[in-house]
Amino acid sequence: MAPKVLVSDKLSETAVQIFRDRGIEVDFLPDLGKDKEKFIAEIGKYDGLAIRSATKVTADVLEAATNLKVVGRAGIGVDNVDIPAASKKGVIVMNTPFGNSITTAEHAIAMMMAVARQVPEADTSTQAGKWEKSKFMGVEVTGKTLGVIGAGNIGGIVCDRARGLKMKVIAYDPFLSEERADKMGVEKVELDELLKRADFITLHVPLTDKTRNILSAENIAKTKKGVRIINCARGGLVDEAALAEAIKSGHVAGAGFDVFEVEPAKDSPLFGLPNVVCTPHLGASTTEAQENVALQVAEQISDYLLTGAVTNALNMPSVTAEEAKVMGPWIKLAGHLGAFVGQLTDEPIEEINILFDGVASEMNLKALDCAVIAGLLKPVIPEVNMVSAPVIAADRGVKTSTTSQAKSGVFDGFIKLTVKTPTRERSIAGTVFSDGKPRFIQIKGITIDAEIGHHMLYTTNKDVPGIIGALGETMGGHGVNIANFTLGRTTSGGDAIALLYVDAPVPESVLEALRKTELFQMVAPLEFEV
Incomplete structure (x- = not known):
């Protein structure tokens, strides 16, 4: 049938x-x-x-x-x-x-041009019978510097179109490699440098905890006087009230917004301001x-x-029904390994190497690869999935390699993820126990046996007395209950780690208290979809 x-x-x-x-x-x-x-x-x-x-x-x-x-x-x-x-x-x-990529990118370019030449206000004035030629003095985009925040699929198209307009393009994207930036013909920069140099700024990132208010009052203050800001990505990336004040003060020369923190946008601090162009989330609204x-x-x-x-x-995952029965826990483990490294990495990823050992090497490695990469990217690209993850990684110039080997240790099989960035290399390994539950078995080359929970805390330190006491006392003093506590070290007095599985998200006050002890090199809260 x-x-x-x-x-x-x-x-x-x-x-x-x-x-x-x-x-x-x-x-x-x-x-x-x-x-x-x-x-x-x-x-x-x-x-x-x-x-x-x-x-x-x-x-x-x-x-x-x-x-x-x-x-x-x-x-x-x-x-x-x-x-x-x-x-x-x-x-x-x-x-x-x-x-919708091309359509959204074109809308961002259209908004930039409208703001550069004050087209909507000039149109309204002219159709009202006025002829205020001297009032609407615009700026050329040729030769100007465009700062692109987020150089992924849509941002990459904007970069290409802007280069066609003879603009100088600089881009901030933690996942953009130098090699990929060179191929795109853009200069990769840190956010503060982009804010300082850009004549126009356009945003093309998802809304996450890391990107919310990425253009805050503090960051808007760092921008060049006379900058023009375009947002056709997501509402909430820009502090609208702070931007409104910067426009009123004359620091920001104009803005083009297609998205707003609250939609439908019936009221916004940006409405009614000079040289602010607003559209009702039209980024994807073309016939094509x-x-x-x-x-x-x-x-x-x-x-x-x-x-x-x-x-x-x-x-x-892209697996058959028969494979899914066996691979389900391993796919979950693969995602956890990626999520662990992804949540700790805030610089461009250059290389990803995934090692499959024993029984893991006999499975659908493509699906497991995709699960690892999706977990790795998800902290900064929430909408990523197992199919789009490899494409997005490749677009950012990330090199991915896979190695498989016969059983080499006490476990029937394991997966090890190694990620290289310009300044460091991170590695983590995990396995699936007979009960079907994924476990972390090695971090930074240190052997551990860690149950994976929804809310976790990861710390690194030198192996000195007082670590367990500091963690227990601080967590208990702030009412955070520890469900599982795992420690590991290289040698006595060497590098050491702790991984805590807790019942609720770790409050910022706990993180600050632990950092103030000066016992820890890193204190990082982690979240896993279990």
Whole structure:
């Protein structure tokens, strides 16, 4: 029997035809997703579901979706899909992460040009019958320095377009290597240098704890007087109130914003200010982009239903059902190893080497590779998945190598990750015990046996008396309960580490208290998806 797909949002007829051409039965009901009761009543008939943003795939929808195997979102955002519930039901969730890249990049360039020449204000003035030629004195972009914060997929396109405009392009991106920057024709710089030198600044990073308010009041104050700031990435990357004050004071000459901290943006400190151009999140709003993501999601869903191929999945590795039963715990371990190093690394990654030993070397190494790289990138790129991770790493010039070997120690098998940056090398190894639980077994060459928890604390120090006491006393004094405590060292008096599994996130006050003891070289909180 042919698979059956429901399209419950407005996709193009061309995308719908892709299903038909490939022998898939499809019902195109573009308004069904808005009627939850009818949607729930019908969803049980279908193997696949193609949506945009209007359809909400909630836990109760998934409960009724007794035959559903895959949900495909035409676009990148999947806030309207309950991914944990989908995973529990065995439903794959796919998106189309690269379909909007050119459109968003072009919008950023358009906003930059509009701000440079005060186009919207000049248009309003002229259409009001005024002829204020001297009022709207703009600036050329040719020869100016564009500071690009985030040189990934979209940021890389902006860099290319800006070079075509004869701009000098400098880029800040912790994952951008010097080699990749050279190929792009941009200069890689640290954030403070970008702020100091750029005539225009454009942001192209996701919103994470590390990037939230990356243009804070403090950082805006570091910018060159007369800078113009463009944000077509995510609301919350710029402190809007601080930027408004900088525009009023004359320090910032203008801004172009397509995204806001609160959307829909009914009110913003930026509204009504001179030479501020605002648009209602139009980055992906072109005919071509909407068509591209629709065609892409139709192809992805068809591929999976007909051949089992998985592309751009957010909640499933690219492995067969038989492999998944054995590999599940190892895939989780691989992600944990990557996440450990990723959370500790704040400079460009140049090389990734993954060693598979024993039983691990006999598995689907490509899937395990992807899980490691996805875990490594996720702290700075939350939307990364196992399919997109290798592409993103390659785009940043990261060299990845894989080695496999027969069983070489006491464990049936293990995975070891080594990551090189310009200044250091980090390594960590782990295995899966017979109970199916991943464990860390080596960090920095130091042998340990550490259970992995959701909230953890990692410290490095010299092997001196008082470490255990300082950790226990500080944690206990701040009401943080320790579930598991693992120590390791090279030699007596040598390098030592501690890894604590705790019941709740470690407060900043605890971190500061530990650092003030001056016993520790590093004090780092860690989070793992367990």
